[in-house]
Amino acid sequence: MSQPSTPLRRFWAEFRENRVAVVALIIVVVMILLAIFAPLVSPQNPYDLANLSLMDSRRPPGFVGSGGYTHLLGTDPQGRDLLSAIFYGLRISIQIGLAAGFVSLTIGSALGILAAYIGGRVEVLIMRLVDLQLSFPAILLALVIVALLGQGQAQLIGALVAAQYAYFARTAYGAAKAERGKDYIEAAVATPLSSLLVVLRHLLPNCTPPLIVVATVQIANSISLEATLSFLGLGLPVTEPSLGMLISNGFPYMMSGRYWISVYPGVALIILIVAINIVGDQVRDQFNPRLRR
Amino acid sequence: MTDPVLSVQNLRTHFFTRAGVVKAVDDVSFDLAPGEIMGLVGESGSGKTVTGFSLLGLVDEPGRIVEGSIRLQGTELTTLSDAELRKRRGREISMIFQDPIATLNPMLTIGQQMRLAIDAHERLSKRAAEARSAQLLEQVGIPSASARLRAYPHEFSGGMRQRVAIAIALLHRPAVIVADEPTTALDVSIQAQILFQMRDLAAETGTALIWISHDLAVVSSLASKLAVMYAGRIVEQGPTATLLRDPRHPYTAGLIASLPAMTAPGTPLTQIPGTTPSLLSLPPGCPFAPRCEFATKACMAEPEMQTAGGRGWRCFHPVGHTAEALT
Amino acid sequence: MLGFIIQRFLQAVGVMAVMSVIVFCGVYAIGNPIDIVIPPEATQEIRAEAIRRLGLDRPLYEQYFIFMGNLLQGDLGRSFVYNIPVLELIGGRLPATLELVLISVITATILGVTLGVYAGYRPDSWLSKTIMAVSVLGFSVPSFWVGLILILTFAVNLGWLPAGGRGETLDIWGVAWSFPTLNGLSHIVLPAINLALFKLAMMIRLARAGTREIMLTDTIKFARAAGLSEGTILRRHLLKLISIPIITVFGLELGSTLAFAVVTETIFSWPGVGKLIIDSIGVLDRPVMVAYLILVAFLFVTINFVIDLVFALIDPRVRKGATA
Numbered sequence: 001m002s003q004p005s006t007p008l009r010r011f012w013a014e015f016r017e018n019r020v021a022v023v024a025l026i027i028v029v030v031m032i033l034l035a036i037f038a039p040l041v042s043p044q045n046p047y048d049l050a051n052l053s054l055m056d057s058r059r060p061p062g063f064v065g066s067g068g069y070t071h072l073l074g075t076d077p078q079g080r081d082l083l084s085a086i087f088y089g090l091r092i093s094i095q096i097g098l099a100a101g102f103v104s105l106t107i108g109s110a111l112g113i114l115a116a117y118i119g120g121r122v123e124v125l126i127m128r129l130v131d132l133q134l135s136f137p138a139i140l141l142a143l144v145i146v147a148l149l150g151q152g153q154a155q156l157i158g159a160l161v162a163a164q165y166a167y168f169a170r171t172a173y174g175a176a177k178a179e180r181g182k183d184y185i186e187a188a189v190a191t192p193l194s195s196l197l198v199v200l201r202h203l204l205p206n207c208t209p210p211l212i213v214v215a216t217v218q219i220a221n222s223i224s225l226e227a228t229l230s231f232l233g234l235g236l237p238v239t240e241p242s243l244g245m246l247i248s249n250g251f252p253y254m255m256s257g258r259y260w261i262s263v264y265p266g267v268a269l270i271i272l273i274v275a276i277n278i279v280g281d282q283v284r285d286q287f288n289p290r291l292r293r
Numbered sequence: 294m295t296d297p298v299l300s301v302q303n304l305r306t307h308f309f310t311r312a313g314v315v316k317a318v319d320d321v322s323f324d325l326a327p328g329e330i331m332g333l334v335g336e337s338g339s340g341k342t343v344t345g346f347s348l349l350g351l352v353d354e355p356g357r358i359v360e361g362s363i364r365l366q367g368t369e370l371t372t373l374s375d376a377e378l379r380k381r382r383g384r385e386i387s388m389i390f391q392d393p394i395a396t397l398n399p400m401l402t403i404g405q406q407m408r409l410a411i412d413a414h415e416r417l418s419k420r421a422a423e424a425r426s427a428q429l430l431e432q433v434g435i436p437s438a439s440a441r442l443r444a445y446p447h448e449f450s451g452g453m454r455q456r457v458a459i460a461i462a463l464l465h466r467p468a469v470i471v472a473d474e475p476t477t478a479l480d481v482s483i484q485a486q487i488l489f490q491m492r493d494l495a496a497e498t499g500t501a502l503i504w505i506s507h508d509l510a511v512v513s514s515l516a517s518k519l520a521v522m523y524a525g526r527i528v529e530q531g532p533t534a535t536l537l538r539d540p541r542h543p544y545t546a547g548l549i550a551s552l553p554a555m556t557a558p559g560t561p562l563t564q565i566p567g568t569t570p571s572l573l574s575l576p577p578g579c580p581f582a583p584r585c586e587f588a589t590k591a592c593m594a595e596p597e598m599q600t601a602g603g604r605g606w607r608c609f610h611p612v613g614h615t616a617e618a619l620t
Numbered sequence: 621m622l623g624f625i626i627q628r629f630l631q632a633v634g635v636m637a638v639m640s641v642i643v644f645c646g647v648y649a650i651g652n653p654i655d656i657v658i659p660p661e662a663t664q665e666i667r668a669e670a671i672r673r674l675g676l677d678r679p680l681y682e683q684y685f686i687f688m689g690n691l692l693q694g695d696l697g698r699s700f701v702y703n704i705p706v707l708e709l710i711g712g713r714l715p716a717t718l719e720l721v722l723i724s725v726i727t728a729t730i731l732g733v734t735l736g737v738y739a740g741y742r743p744d745s746w747l748s749k750t751i752m753a754v755s756v757l758g759f760s761v762p763s764f765w766v767g768l769i770l771i772l773t774f775a776v777n778l779g780w781l782p783a784g785g786r787g788e789t790l791d792i793w794g795v796a797w798s799f800p801t802l803n804g805l806s807h808i809v810l811p812a813i814n815l816a817l818f819k820l821a822m823m824i825r826l827a828r829a830g831t832r833e834i835m836l837t838d839t840i841k842f843a844r845a846a847g848l849s850e851g852t853i854l855r856r857h858l859l860k861l862i863s864i865p866i867i868t869v870f871g872l873e874l875g876s877t878l879a880f881a882v883v884t885e886t887i888f889s890w891p892g893v894g895k896l897i898i899d900s901i902g903v904l905d906r907p908v909m910v911a912y913l914i915l916v917a918f919l920f921v922t923i924n925f926v927i928d929l930v931f932a933l934i935d936p937r938v939r940k941g942a943t944a
């Protein structure tokens with residue numbers, strides 16, 4: 001058996017061994033593509049009110065509406081084609097998940113590395129705050145912030161970031177702290193290299209693997225948290241529904257047996273989140289040397 | 294000669310890992326007489342600890358005994374059920390480990406842990422169990438033993454903890470104790486104390502000892518007989534004095550030559566060149582050949598164990614002799 | 621031991637003080653405090669009077685002391701919507717939430733530890749793999765979605781269990797509880813499963829990871845070498861050794877489940893504090909929001925303090941004052 005040479009190739013070769021993870025990865029990629037090309041693949045633009053007819057509302061899957069085409073997954077209370085609404089909702093959910101994930105990643109890892117690099121009082125202050133926040137449930141924090149700041153996309157992302165940056169900070173801090181203590185960093189600090197260079201060249205690369213793992217999980221969590229907030233009526237405005245909002249809209253109709261309005265967007269959401277988590281799990285296992293046999 | 298208390302024949306314990314089959318123990322045979330102390334010497338990774346675990350039937354997944362026989366007091370252990378094997382562990386054969394901090398449970402008192410070990414094999418009243426425990430603690434040199442039963446492991450020093458572990462191993466007066474480097478983690482002064490106490494205890498109770506160590510100096514002061522392991526095989530075995538005076542296998546000779554006592558003060562210690570081979574990719578033939586100064590073409594085949602005069606070696610070119618002269 | 625308790629108590633008080641500053645800043649400095657204490661429809665005179673009475677014209681640190689003074693006297697204002705003291709309002713709703721949360725977390729812990737230990741003990745059996753697959757689902761799937769599916773399946777389609785409300789309650793010490801009546805119990809089942817599922821997944825993972833790690837240690841090998849049966853090893857050694865992380869997480873989860881109850885209570889119309897806070901956010905009933913935050917912070921700190929005490933009781937290293 002020939003060993004592939006580059007680290008990335010070796011990583012992929014090991015990843016490929018887990019078939020479930022490969023399937024999950026394919027699903028994630030397909031869903032991201034569907035989100036990006038939602039306007040092209042959707043039978044209908046669900047935001048265009050001219051396309052909607054109340055005559056078509058709450059129809060079961062397979063119904064042929066006034067648009068002359070089949071609504072494969074039925075329609076929602078506003079008469080939107082549910083499949084199109086799901087593609088567009090996927091778009092919003094993924095957008096918000098990625099945005100919140102990357103902002104948290106940036107802020108959190110910057111704080112964590114800073115704390116580890118500077119040390120002293122700054123370290124104590126930052127990490128105490130982070131730990132205090134970690135002991136507090138993310139959903140509650142997000143809830144309070146949305147309640148304080150009001151609703152909207154920026155506020156929502158802000159709330160998600162506030163709820164999640166601490167995980168990144170803790171992870172980056174742990175990795176950077178372990179590396180900071182090593183002799184070669186001490187040596188690099190002692191040379192006239194600028195501190196920024198030390199951080200960029202030595203600390204950051206060592207924090208990357210654990211941060212990738214946390215980022216995967218947290219993007220899934222952001223999407224899930226956003227859906228939860230939307231479900232509670234604290235998310236985005238109804239005009240541009242994310243998957244969570246679609247589910248919430250359908251909830252009242254569930255009791256009367258019109259299950260599809262909630263269930264199909266929900267299935268899309270679950271598939272997305274579970275797939276991301278499976279990929280994340282595999283990546284984590286591969287980064288964790290202790291689990292290797 | 295009396296019947297051996299433990300007789301191991303052609304033992305093979307292999308680990309079936311994703312990277313391949315690791316032959317951690319490969320064709321190991323030895324006999325142990327009652328009360329005898331045998332030193333099992335080798336570098337880390339030579340298979341000595343796995344040999345010890347094999348004797349107790351405690352080889353972890355993905356490893357298992359694939360071949361061979363282990364007879365303990367006349368009973369074949371390799372074919373016993375798990376339940377039958379458990380009944381013998383602790384009562385007929387027990388084991389102590391290298392790191393006393395890791396072996397005792399920090400959440401239970403010494404008394405509770407000894408009680409668990411007693412209950413595993415006997416029904417005793419609380420009072421009788423405590424008396425037995427205290428007596429054994431005293432025997433291994435722990436002062437005010439009955440009061441110490443209520444103490445937790447963290448209240449003991451490392452050496453004292455190892456004594457507690459020894460006391461637990463001795464609770465049922467087993468016929469054989471496997472001691473896996475029990476003094477390596479301790480201070481040198483305490484090492485010597487425990488070493489000689491173990492020897493005395495073994496003599497007192499008639500327990501046979503298998504003393505596993507990487508340190509030939511430690512073992513040779515204690516054991517009446519030695520087995521030297523290399524890459525999963527015993528490469529040489531025999532009475533300690535004979536082996537030290539007249540080693541046959543070049544590896545044994547190398548180990549002896551690298552003892553500090555064998556080197557004149559001020560001169561560098563002798564070393565065996567090269568490193569232990571990976572058990573995943575052993576060279577064909579004699580595994581020591583790549584590091585051996587006497588290796589020839591013959592060593593491309595695997596040497597069988599040669600026996601003569603109460604000793605054995607696994608080499609085509611025994612040190613200081615020609616192979617033919619010895620057989 | 622006593623020193624340890626005092627130290628932890630002072631820490632708890634310290635954290636509570638920090639939390640009060642954060643809540644104070646969050647509500648008074650970021651939001652407009654007048655909106656928080658005065659209904660929007662109040663007249664100019666009432667507003668001016670309130671600003672003076674509440675000292676909103678004074679420096680921030682003085683305001684903080686006034687806020688704290690009121691807080692310590694148990695005065696958190698009145699709800700705009702219900703027009704009763706907030707504390708009374710929340711106090712009336714708290715038992716319903718506590719009932720739900722306790723039942724969920726305790727069930728999840730007992731079941732989760734059992735399943736997790738098994739999965740860690742026999743990691744390669746098909747049952748363990750099933751357990752782990754289910755726990756991945758429990759972790760990934762948002763809890764509100766699970767709630768919906770539970771309602772759809774057991775209430776709408778099968779009609780076995782009610783979809784919402786508390787059902788019949790029984791008064792014990794003047795507080796209404798659902799669990800003692802059969803009807804009440806049937807109302808608890810679905811929300812409790814919903815709330816417990818995530819915790820269950822978490823406990824399974826934790827117990828499994830702990831078990832796998834501990835089973836490889838010399839402590840277990842030594843116990844086996846002494847001839848202990850596997851049952852004894854699991855019951856006496858393993859459970860004792862994993863109890864510390866389990867209890868820590870139990871405590872933390874108790875707190876976070878209180879927060880998660882927000883979602884479950886909303887789905888199942890369970891009349892607890894979680895439903896109250898969502899309703900209050902919807903109608904901007906801010907005194908209720910403030911009180912809820914402080915209550916949750918207080919519960920968190922209290923739980924952590926109690927957990928520390930429990931540690932001191934079960935871990936000999938802490939109890940006997942060792943530093944290790």
